Amino acid sequence: MIEAIQVCKTFRGGKGSDDVRAVADVSFRCEPGRVFALLGPNGSGKTTLLRMISTLMRPDAGELRVAGYDCVRESEGVRGSIGFLTGSAGLHEKLSGRETLDFFGKLHGISDDELGARIDDMVSEFDLSDFIDRATGKLSMGQKQRVMIARTLIHDPDVVIFDEATTGLDVLAAKGLMDVIRSCRDAGKTVLFSTHIMGEVALLADDVTVLHKGRQIYSGGLDGLCEGQEGESVEEKFVNLLEMADGGLLSGEGVSC
Amino acid sequence: MLAVILATLKKEVREVLRDKRTLLLTVLVPLGFYPAVNLMTQDLERKQSAKMVERVLRIGVSGWGDDAALAAYNKADDKKVWIPAQVDERQRMLESGEVDLFIEAVKEDYKGYEQRALQLHFYSTASGVMALQSVKEFLDRMRVEEVGRRMKGQEYLLAPIAIVGVVNHASALEVSGSKYGGMGAYFVVFLAFTGCMAVAVDTAAGEKERGTLEAVLVTPASFMGVAFGKLLFIIIMGWISVLSTIGGILIMVVGSGGDSGFTLSDVGVFSLLGILVLLVALVLFFASLLFAFSLLSKSNKEAHVRSSMLMIVVAMSLVYCVIPGVELTRGILWVPVLNAAMSIKVLWSGVMSVGDYFQVLALLVILSGLVLVWISRRVNRDREGVLLK
Numbered sequence: 261m262i263e264a265i266q267v268c269k270t271f272r273g274g275k276g277s278d279d280v281r282a283v284a285d286v287s288f289r290c291e292p293g294r295v296f297a298l299l300g301p302n303g304s305g306k307t308t309l310l311r312m313i314s315t316l317m318r319p320d321a322g323e324l325r326v327a328g329y330d331c332v333r334e335s336e337g338v339r340g341s342i343g344f345l346t347g348s349a350g351l352h353e354k355l356s357g358r359e360t361l362d363f364f365g366k367l368h369g370i371s372d373d374e375l376g377a378r379i380d381d382m383v384s385e386f387d388l389s390d391f392i393d394r395a396t397g398k399l400s401m402g403q404k405q406r407v408m409i410a411r412t413l414i415h416d417p418d419v420v421i422f423d424e425a426t427t428g429l430d431v432l433a434a435k436g437l438m439d440v441i442r443s444c445r446d447a448g449k450t451v452l453f454s455t456h457i458m459g460e461v462a463l464l465a466d467d468v469t470v471l472h473k474g475r476q477i478y479s480g481g482l483d484g485l486c487e488g489q490e491g492e493s494v495e496e497k498f499v500n501l502l503e504m505a506d507g508g509l510l511s512g513e514g515v516s517c
Numbered sequence: 518m519l520a521v522i523l524a525t526l527k528k529e530v531r532e533v534l535r536d537k538r539t540l541l542l543t544v545l546v547p548l549g550f551y552p553a554v555n556l557m558t559q560d561l562e563r564k565q566s567a568k569m570v571e572r573v574l575r576i577g578v579s580g581w582g583d584d585a586a587l588a589a590y591n592k593a594d595d596k597k598v599w600i601p602a603q604v605d606e607r608q609r610m611l612e613s614g615e616v617d618l619f620i621e622a623v624k625e626d627y628k629g630y631e632q633r634a635l636q637l638h639f640y641s642t643a644s645g646v647m648a649l650q651s652v653k654e655f656l657d658r659m660r661v662e663e664v665g666r667r668m669k670g671q672e673y674l675l676a677p678i679a680i681v682g683v684v685n686h687a688s689a690l691e692v693s694g695s696k697y698g699g700m701g702a703y704f705v706v707f708l709a710f711t712g713c714m715a716v717a718v719d720t721a722a723g724e725k726e727r728g729t730l731e732a733v734l735v736t737p738a739s740f741m742g743v744a745f746g747k748l749l750f751i752i753i754m755g756w757i758s759v760l761s762t763i764g765g766i767l768i769m770v771v772g773s774g775g776d777s778g779f780t781l782s783d784v785g786v787f788s789l790l791g792i793l794v795l796l797v798a799l800v801l802f803f804a805s806l807l808f809a810f811s812l813l814s815k816s817n818k819e820a821h822v823r824s825s826m827l828m829i830v831v832a833m834s835l836v837y838c839v840i841p842g843v844e845l846t847r848g849i850l851w852v853p854v855l856n857a858a859m860s861i862k863v864l865w866s867g868v869m870s871v872g873d874y875f876q877v878l879a880l881l882v883i884l885s886g887l888v889l890v891w892i893s894r895r896v897n898r899d900r901e902g903v904l905l906k
Contacts (some may be wrong), residue, residue: 314735317901340737348906350727354532366524367736367743395535411732 267322297465347427353397525746547761611640617648712758717807722820
């Protein structure tokens with residue numbers, strides 16, 4: 261489970277520039293066995309929020325708990341419970357897929373005996389056998405993505421976080437990733453993914469929070485997000501919601517359904 | 518923690534073993550660099566030797582006892598001035614550079630003829646050798662002309678001569694110290710730096726740029742463990758560069774050892790050990806500094822620019838070190854890198870004091886420690902600012 265209570269984060273501006281409030285009073289709750297989508301345009305604060313959840317950043321205020329661990333005081337416990345995949349993440353290109361999984365398994369403290377079996381599971385689950393021993397730098401985009409997913413799940417985490425993970429992927433690779441998200445959900449894991457593509461939310465999400473300029477402008481079910489919004493497609497409705505937020509039609513506290 | 522350090526080290530080693538360019542820079546270049554430069558300087562020596570023909574050589578002579586002969590020698594070659602002297606003046610004249618060569622002649626009887634047995638003395642490393650060569654060639658020529666004159670039954674001008682010995686008054690260690698200690702120290706220190714730099718830039722800044730460091734940071738492994746694994750890797754690669762450079766120098770020593778009469782055992786076990794320990798401290802210093810630079814940089818390019826600026830400072834220090842006449846002074850003992858390079862030079866000749874040695878060693882280790890404490894505090898204070906892209 262992931263629980264965020266009035267989380268805030270401000271980046272100090274450099275010389276001659278103002279501070280940037282990246283995340284302002286954001287609260288939500290992700291339950292196990294459900295897919296939670298963090299939706300928002302670029303620069304809305306999604307990545308900052310996910311970096312706080314994964315302990316890469318510290319919130320200035322508020323409370324963040326993952327799998328029962330506090331993200332500030334028990335960061336090691338949090339990191340042991342999550343699998344985190346970002347669209348900007350890369351691979352150690354000189355290492356093979358197997359060596360990559362071996363390295364990350366060891367960083368997660370998995371014993372050698374257990375790690376071998378775990379790598380075999382990953383190879384079979386994500387169909388990596390044809391290229392697992394090739395340098396990852398020589399793999400196709402889709403193959404790299406599968407290795408990265410296996411790297412994210414090598415320690416069988418309870419909570420899985422995908423940050424704009426479909427960015428740059430072709431249709432097939434993106435579909436493969438969505439299948440992984442569904443299978444994680446079916447396995448009872450807590451799944452949180454961020455995106456700026458409304459279509460992905462419509463396909464996957466059980467719960468949604470919409471961020472815009474660091475503020476939470478919607479939190480609730482997918483149906484509620486579309487209700488009352490003008491437009492034919494889900495994308496149009498999403499754009500309308502953002503325009504309403506820009507026009508001040510929505511309060512700073514956000515809307516709830 | 519140890520498991521994380523070893524896992525990180527293993528991963529770094531695996532990566533570098535597949536990176537041909539980095540291996541070339543850290544292993545093959547240091548191995549071949551010194552021999553290549555040496556070959557180039559040999560060519561330079563040959564050219565200088567040609568120039569020596571143009572130079573007027575001053576030759577001190579004792580025991581000849583025949584002014585007419587010396588006058589004939591002076592007349593035969595206007596590039597050589599023969600100066601009568603006493604044998605007890607030999608050392609002073611050679612050391613002060615008053616003469617390029619000193620010939621000690623002893624009259625002796627050879628098959629009924631009066632002959633002069635010549636001992637040729639010189640005190641030098643390069644110019645003395647060339648002077649010796651030139652004088653030997655001249656004496657040979659004179660001897661052949663004289664023999665020809667006798668064969669034709671002409672009156673001979675000079676008493677026959679025979680070179681019975683050549684003595685270099687510079688010790689083998691002094692010769693090798695000048696040859697390997699000076700430029701050798703320059704190369705070992707510089708290539709230790711480039712060996713560390715070749716891998717340090719990528720270990721943090723490169724991983725940050727590619728987004729792989731972020732993946733590591735979201736595992737429960739302590740960052741200190743990961744950082745130590747990377748630092749250890751940089752140190753190992755710096756050391757491999759050092760060993761490769763030393764290997765290159767040894768190839769030259771073995772290759773030319775017969776000519777100079779110098780063997781490694783002349784340097785002494787303690788001096789060699791001292792040099793190796795000093796290089797460990799120097800590599801630690803370079804690795805700490807370069808790793809800190811890499812951590813503070815947001816991209817490979819930024820890390821390269823920072824490291825290159827440091828490389829210029831290192832190179833300038835080393836150029837200063839090889840300028841003739843520069844010695845290890847109290848002031849230089851406090852200047853990192855320069856103190857190490859000068860110490861290697863002095864250690865090779867076996868004349869470094871224990872106090873000075875430990876001062877240099879301690880300074881390098883303390884500075885490395887301070888750099889590591891500073892960078893770890895910086896990371897703790899602003900983890901996200903330093904570690905995230």
